[in-house]
Amino acid sequence: MTAVAPTPALASSRSGRRAASGATMLAAGEPVAWLMAAGLGLALVMISGLLALVLWNGGTTFWPGPIVELRTLDGATLLGEEFRRERYRPDETLLADQSAAVRTAAAQALSGDGWTSRSLLRTANFDVTGTHFTWISDYEIVPDSVGRPEWAIGIERLEFGRFFGFPLRGEEDRRVVAEGEAATWAWFEAHHREVRRLWEERRDLETHEVGGVNRALESERLRLRGIELREGIPAEWVVAWSDLLRTRRGGSAEEIESARTRLAEIEAAGFVPTDRFRAAAAEFEAEEATLNDRFVELTGEIARLDAAMDRFVMVLRTVDGVEKSIPLAEIVRAIPQNQLGVGGRLLVFLDRWREFLLDGPREANSEGGVFPAIFGTVAMTLIMTLAVVPFGVLAALYLREYAKGGAVISAVRIAVNNLAGVPSIVFGVFGLGFFCYVVGASIDQLLFEAKLPNPTFGKGGLLWSSLTLALLTLPVVIVATEEALAAVPRSMREGSYACGASKWQTIRRIVLPRALPGIMTGAILAMARGAGEVAPLMLVGAVKLAPELPIDGVAPFVHPERSFMHLGFHIYDLGFQSQNSEAAKPMVFTTTLLLIVLIALLNLIAIWLRSRLRRRFAGSQF
Amino acid sequence: MTDRAAPTIPAAPTTRPGPTSIDARASRNLAAIARGETVQAVVHEEVDREQVVLEVDGFSLFYGGYQALHRVSMKVPRGKITALIGPSGCGKTTLLRSVNRLNDLIDGVRVEGDMRLNGDSIYGRDVDVIELRKRMGMVFQKSNPFPMSIYENVVYALRIDGQRDRRVLDEVCERSLRAAALWDEVKDRLHESALGMSGGQQQRLCIARAVAAEPEVLLMDEPCSALDPIATQKIEELMESLVPHYSVLIVTHNMQQAARASDYTAYMVLGRLIEYGPTQSIFQNPKLPETEDYITGRFG
Ligand SMILES: Nc1ncnc2c1ncn2[C@@H]1O[C@H](COP(=O)(O)OP(=O)(O)OP(=O)(O)O)[C@@H](O)[C@H]1O
Ligand SMILES: [Mg+2]
Numbered sequence: 068m069t070a071v072a073p074t075p076a077l078a079s080s081r082s083g084r085r086a087a088s089g090a091t092m093l094a095a096g097e098p099v100a101w102l103m104a105a106g107l108g109l110a111l112v113m114i115s116g117l118l119a120l121v122l123w124n125g126g127t128t129f130w131p132g133p134i135v136e137l138r139t140l141d142g143a144t145l146l147g148e149e150f151r152r153e154r155y156r157p158d159e160t161l162l163a164d165q166s167a168a169v170r171t172a173a174a175q176a177l178s179g180d181g182w183t184s185r186s187l188l189r190t191a192n193f194d195v196t197g198t199h200f201t202w203i204s205d206y207e208i209v210p211d212s213v214g215r216p217e218w219a220i221g222i223e224r225l226e227f228g229r230f231f232g233f234p235l236r237g238e239e240d241r242r243v244v245a246e247g248e249a250a251t252w253a254w255f256e257a258h259h260r261e262v263r264r265l266w267e268e269r270r271d272l273e274t275h276e277v278g279g280v281n282r283a284l285e286s287e288r289l290r291l292r293g294i295e296l297r298e299g300i301p302a303e304w305v306v307a308w309s310d311l312l313r314t315r316r317g318g319s320a321e322e323i324e325s326a327r328t329r330l331a332e333i334e335a336a337g338f339v340p341t342d343r344f345r346a347a348a349a350e351f352e353a354e355e356a357t358l359n360d361r362f363v364e365l366t367g368e369i370a371r372l373d374a375a376m377d378r379f380v381m382v383l384r385t386v387d388g389v390e391k392s393i394p395l396a397e398i399v400r401a402i403p404q405n406q407l408g409v410g411g412r413l414l415v416f417l418d419r420w421r422e423f424l425l426d427g428p429r430e431a432n433s434e435g436g437v438f439p440a441i442f443g444t445v446a447m448t449l450i451m452t453l454a455v456v457p458f459g460v461l462a463a464l465y466l467r468e469y470a471k472g473g474a475v476i477s478a479v480r481i482a483v484n485n486l487a488g489v490p491s492i493v494f495g496v497f498g499l500g501f502f503c504y505v506v507g508a509s510i511d512q513l514l515f516e517a518k519l520p521n522p523t524f525g526k527g528g529l530l531w532s533s534l535t536l537a538l539l540t541l542p543v544v545i546v547a548t549e550e551a552l553a554a555v556p557r558s559m560r561e562g563s564y565a566c567g568a569s570k571w572q573t574i575r576r577i578v579l580p581r582a583l584p585g586i587m588t589g590a591i592l593a594m595a596r597g598a599g600e601v602a603p604l605m606l607v608g609a610v611k612l613a614p615e616l617p618i619d620g621v622a623p624f625v626h627p628e629r630s631f632m633h634l635g636f637h638i639y640d641l642g643f644q645s646q647n648s649e650a651a652k653p654m655v656f657t658t659t660l661l662l663i664v665l666i667a668l669l670n671l672i673a674i675w676l677r678s679r680l681r682r683r684f685a686g687s688q689f
Numbered sequence: 690m691t692d693r694a695a696p697t698i699p700a701a702p703t704t705r706p707g708p709t710s711i712d713a714r715a716s717r718n719l720a721a722i723a724r725g726e727t728v729q730a731v732v733h734e735e736v737d738r739e740q741v742v743l744e745v746d747g748f749s750l751f752y753g754g755y756q757a758l759h760r761v762s763m764k765v766p767r768g769k770i771t772a773l774i775g776p777s778g779c780g781k782t783t784l785l786r787s788v789n790r791l792n793d794l795i796d797g798v799r800v801e802g803d804m805r806l807n808g809d810s811i812y813g814r815d816v817d818v819i820e821l822r823k824r825m826g827m828v829f830q831k832s833n834p835f836p837m838s839i840y841e842n843v844v845y846a847l848r849i850d851g852q853r854d855r856r857v858l859d860e861v862c863e864r865s866l867r868a869a870a871l872w873d874e875v876k877d878r879l880h881e882s883a884l885g886m887s888g889g890q891q892q893r894l895c896i897a898r899a900v901a902a903e904p905e906v907l908l909m910d911e912p913c914s915a916l917d918p919i920a921t922q923k924i925e926e927l928m929e930s931l932v933p934h935y936s937v938l939i940v941t942h943n944m945q946q947a948a949r950a951s952d953y954t955a956y957m958v959l960g961r962l963i964e965y966g967p968t969q970s971i972f973q974n975p976k977l978p979e980t981e982d983y984i985t986g987r988f989g
Pocket of ligand 1: 942
């Protein structure tokens with residue numbers, strides 16, 4: 068018994084110690100520290116998971132995989148690139164439609180747990196088969212029928228998506244000049260570059276030269292219209308007169324005659340156009356004639372190039388034996404995917420990235436590059452930053468330094484903070500209503516009357532988008548700046564006042580430099596927020612496809628009124644508005660990756676700037 | 690300046706009546722203050738023989754409802770160092786900051802009475818505060834160099850006056866830094882950030898900045914409180930070299946410093962000036978027992 072007695076005492080003392088140690092653990096805040104670590108861990112997992120997903124999917128999109136050929140139990144032969152692979156559990160109804168052979172194979176394959184795998188095969192050849200993709204379950208494949216034919220060629224072309232097939236022959240002027248797979252491929256490689264050069268020449272002619280002629284014509288027309296408005300020429304006379312011009316160019320004798328009589332009737336009714344207008348009209352007529360000549364010349368040149376390009380046609384055979392002729396000019400890139408080693412694949416990979424970063428899109432954005440979108444995003448973000456930072460800083464300066472504290476200022480502050488919670492689409496609606504339809508329309512009335520009813524500034528555009536997002540990010544800048552201003556030590560201000568500085572001198576020379584790193588932080592946050600915003604842009608200027616960049620070589624070089632492409636909108640458009648959404652999906656990831664990298668890059672630059680400023684304006688005390 | 694050579698702080702004199710009785714006498718004034726009566730400051734006659742640079746005339750200051758200064762009157766002599774001493778919270782800083790009207794920046798401050806700088810009213814109706822501040826220099830308790838280069842810190846006052854002439858600026862910079870005994874240490878890094886200097890250097894930089902515009906009076910609020918003894922000694926030597934060219938009004942908590950470095954000492958309690966006279970006599974035979982208590986460490 069004596070041995071038992073101490074036990075309860077021991078136990079109680081131990082539990083007492085444990086309680087005490089628990090208390091100290093609480094006191095030391097250890098559980099809270101664990102909680103905090105867990106929170107951070109969760110955030111890290113989410114961020115790295117998202118990044119990894121985007122990085123993997125975006126990074127592998129451009130890698131050319133092998134092209135596989137296989138036969139199904141139903142007797143079809145398929146050729147394509149494996150796009151995706153997943154495990155699934157086919158249900159009864161799906162199997163019920165299949166042939167007997169497939170059903171038996173399926174029954175065998177599913178006899179285990181009922182799960183099997185399937186691949187999404189990019190069979191392409193949309194113009195021949197009507198589909199881009201085919202799902203193929205493992206049990207449908209004839210065993211050992213899967214191969215990688217050496218001469219399977221993957222072709223990226225201007226229309227209808229990819230093409231997979233085997234080279235059959237090369238034709239020049241409809242005459243066969245090469246036959247057989249190897250010979251045709253050699254012939255293709257010998258001529259493709261040259262033909263593409265012609266194609267690019269033609270494209271440049273079309274966009275630059277023909278575009279230039281059109282712009283010149285348009286500006287002549289606008290000049291005349293301006294004079295017409297100033298001189299008060301009645302519309303019906305102008306209509307009759309331009310009819311006359313038009314019929315003279317290509318109408319029959321009767322049409323010319325009737326146009327002339329109508330003009331004469333109007334003039335007989337009492338209206339005589341002023342001399343100045345007559346002079347301008349004559350000038351316009353002459354100018355239009357020369358421009359038309361130039362246009363005809365250019366059309367001739369384009370036709371010549373077309374003829375030169377169209378001589379070269381490659382005929383390919385699909386895996387089903389269908390022959391398909393593809394003009395060399397329409398082939399962006401042809402890759403013998405099964406012949407390439409790692410080096411060759413890498414070259415293709417890099418070339419696709421180059422195209423992605425530096426070229427414009429094609430095929431409804433699902434192929435080609437996103438250069439206009441990169442350009443638009445960067446331009447929009449920079450203009451937005453230039454607009455929001457001065458504004459926000461001024462507002463914060465007034466709030467913090469000049470305004471007398473009170474109910475009104477508190478209300479303003481609360482309002483500013485609430486602004487940050489307004490859904491961004493509301494800003495888009497506001498931007499559309501205010502910037503486009505009020506400000507823009509007024510500008511059009513004042514400066515671009517001749518172009519009306521076509522809006523210049525009275526529609527969405529780069530400037531209005533930037534300003535809308537500037538409004539959206541204004542609270543961020545104001546709050547950050549106010550905090551930065553408040554953090555400037557009082558002693559520094561007093562030191563400046565004691566030296567006889569005025570309030571403004573103190574703010575300009577002491578407070579602002581000292582607050583600059585904090586203000587930069589606000590600008591960085593605003594940039595990150597603004598660059599990733601999409602919803603309001605859909606209303607105020609981001610478009611699926613912008614024919615021209617907002618900054619280019621055409622005077623006045625900067626065109627803030629133009630609508631623009633934006634990476635964020637591009638992602639939305641690719642992912643949800645694309646007809647071939649399966650093919651566009653990898654591009655969604657790639658574009659997302661690009662947008663993230665771009666924002667990170669902009670931020671890095673700003674952070675670097677800030678750290679330089681910080682080193683200059685706030686060293687260590689003591 | 691030999692006459693200022695550190696009067697020793699007297700130990701509690703044994704010839705005087707016992708501690709109880711001293712306390713009783715000392716509390717007489719304090720009790721009067723507590724009753725809200727006005728207490729006339731004891732001003733030694735030597736003070737009146739000096740030329741006046743700054744005259745405080747019946748000056749009271751209210752932080753909202755709280756009165757921090759009670760009808761303080763005192764004449765600060767020209768070309769001398771005047772120390773303000775007194776227990777914490779007695780209003781020394783407040784008085785100092787009132788001289789260049791820095792208290793204007795605090796909401797709810799109200800003043801009565803006036804001050805005069807070389808005869809010009811400081812709190813008058815049409816005073817241009819900015820012009821006024823340009824005639825004074827101020828050194829704060831905690832050094833507050835501006836976030837710019839050493840050079841720009843020193844010539845700040847000139848810059849805001851629109852001085853652009855490089856030669857003038859260079860000359861003022863060198864002269865001020867020499868006056869602040871800093872020139873030799875920083876002459877090779879004038880264009881580096883001032884924030885990279887040591888604490889003592891920063892404080893001397895602030896002194897250089899304060900003297901750059903040739904102020905009529907230099908206000909210093911515990912300039913050595915954050916410094917080590919060596920830096921403190923440097924700054925004390927510096928102050929001595931500033932007179933008689935400059936007039937200095939300095940707040941200090943350090944009795945040794947007041948005794949060593951000042952010509953005149955003013956003792957304040959609870960927002961009132963109590964005793965004011967030559968440092969020598971304040972420290973060796975103060976007229977009021979409460980002054981004696983304070984400097985011997987019995988009170989405050
Ligand atoms: N901004 C202010 N608002 C309200 N009261 C203040 C303010 N500044 C100082 N006071 C009060 O005025 C009195 C005098 O303060 P002051 O700073 O002048 O004292 P001090 O003599 O400099 O003290 P210390 O030796 O501790 O620096 C104190 O009671 C203080 O609480
Ligand atoms: Mg103080």
